[in-house]
Amino acid sequence: SSVSSDKATQETPSYACQRRTPLHHHNKEIVDALQILALSASFQGSEARYLGFTRAASVLKCLPFTLQSAEEVKDLQFCGGHSKTVIQEILEDRVCREVEMVKNSEHYQSMKVLTGIFGVGIRTADKWYRDGIRSLSDLNEIEGKLTGEQKAGLLHYTDLQQPVTRDEAERVEQLVKGALQSFVPDVQVTMTGGFRRGKQEGHDVDFLITHPNEEALNGLLRKAVAWLDSKGSILYHHIKGRSHNFARSSTMDGHETCYAIFALPNACPEKSPDAGTIQPDLDKSPPRNWKAVRVDLVVAPYSEYSYALLGWTGSKHFERELRRFSLQVKKMSLNSHGLFDIEKKCHYPATSEEEIFAHLGLLYLTPSERNA
Ligand code: ATP
Ligand code: MN
Ligand code: MN
DSSP: OOOOSOGGGOOOOSSGGGSOBOSSOSOHHHHHHHHHHHHHHHHTTOHHHHHHHHHHHHHHHHOSSOOOOHHHHTTOTTOOHHHHHHHHHHHHHSSOHHHHHHHHOHHHHHHHHHHTSTTOOHHHHHHHHHTTOOSTGGGGGGGGGSOHHHHHHHHTHHHHHSOEEHHHHHHHHHHHHHHHHTTOTTOEEEEOHHHHTTOSEESSEEEEEEOSSGGGGTTHHHHHHHHHHHTTOEEEEEEEOOOSOSOTTOOSOOSEEEEEEEEEEOOOOOOOTTTTOOOOOTTSOOOOOEEEEEEEEEEOOGGGHHHHHHHHHOOHHHHHHHHHHHHHHHOEEEOSSOEEETTTTEEOOOSSHHHHHHHTTOOOOOGGGBOO
16 A cells, blocks of 8 residues: 555554554653543443543554644544544643543542552452542551452552562563572573563563473472572562363463562662762661562463463553454454464464464564554
């Protein structure tokens, strides 16, 4: 097809997995606003409105130019009426009344704080809200009712609210690899999630673990985590075993997974010329030499590795769209274990992500193009 000079007539494919979504784009202000409305909708339990705003935001991430006038918005594809109104208001007035109202609402603010706790989902946070809980300090009253995960999340709340930097992620990688390799020297460890998509910071660090010999993976995660724990590197962990009996068509993920909070030692400071100078520091307690960091460790059998890699690289919206495309357009069921053709009743093995895209008849997208 020829390159059109008219921006508005450019074709946007309808599914996010059919287009390249870069990490950096040209409409940050509007995308941020739509994502606030999406989050607010999900806090209110409205999945449809969440999807509407998320899809609109995702479409804008692909635009190769900055929207300037409300006129340009009319022809935007796959962007609902409500989202268009929001975009036009921002373009005309710099702010959108609805977004400002949401940001100032007590429910939104409390839900944001409460769902920010590791182990607290929207349902739990909303139940707490209806019980009158608004802030972290209100949780002291129901401390006995918190799960172990939530207690750990609350204890390390401040650290876990700080973004994880790429440098920190790489130091976590060294810790994780060291532990796993002490048991299986040639184990394969890949950083997935947002860092694989090129993000410079994240809310956690995600890893996928595999080995050509499935026997080598038996018990490996538990042993490596116990080893790290014995060295004082783990503040909290919860291992979910592999489930063999999940439905093939299920979107549930049955891989063995460890959800953890690591105590990541600080980086060794660069030696400065006056490193030997003694600084009087009498009033302060000794500085803490570690930071709490959320870590997800996933084990995948070698035969499912490419599907697990695709599934754990994200983004969340990209994964959702990929599965929706598979089912609706290809009549195939995709999850992080494999791809099942519902009509032909057969599985498609794959040894790379490229092969999976090919099975689905999709143009291959690199991880950094999956920031939908
Ligand atoms: P962030 O920087 O916020 O961590 P992220 O893209 O890495 O961003 P994660 O929540 O860590 O976000 O998730 C990474 C990917 O792993 C997502 O695309 C998601 O689809 C997948 N994922 C996360 N949790 C699960 C789970 N319990 N089961 C299956 N897949 C999951
Ligand atoms: Mn992540
Ligand atoms: Mn994660």
